[in-house]
Amino acid sequence: MTLARLASRGGDHVMTPIKRLARFLTDEVHGEFHITLEAEGAETFQVIATEQQIAGLIEKLDDLLGDDADEDEVTEHKEMGDE
Numbered sequence: 001m002t003l004a005r006l007a008s009r010g011g012d013h014v015m016t017p018i019k020r021l022a023r024f025l026t027d028e029v030h031g032e033f034h035i036t037l038e039a040e041g042a043e044t045f046q047v048i049a050t051e052q053q054i055a056g057l058i059e060k061l062d063d064l065l066g067d068d069a070d071e072d073e074v075t076e077h078k079e080m081g082d083e
Contacts, residue, residue, distance in 0.1 A: 019043065 019039035027034045033049045049057070 019041070022038045022040045022042075024038065025034075025036040027036075033051065033054050035047050035049060037045045039045075
């Protein structure tokens with residue numbers, strides 16, 4: 001379910017097409033974390049998240065990017081003559 005989102009319409013779940021992220025905004029309002037995602041074409045999607053959800057999201061993104069970052073660091077050291 002990571003490649004498309006489900007939209008609920010009258011109890012039915014409908015897959016919507018994947019859209020390319022254009023930008024995102026974050027804000028804290030009265031202790032709530034607001035996240036706004038904007039797709040190319042200006043369609044926006046807003047959510048409110050808890051601090052724990054934000055921490056979980058950061059951890060998942062770090063895991064996603066972490067593998068590539070580790071490989072880049074190893075390549076950089078090898079290019080500089082380090083083992």
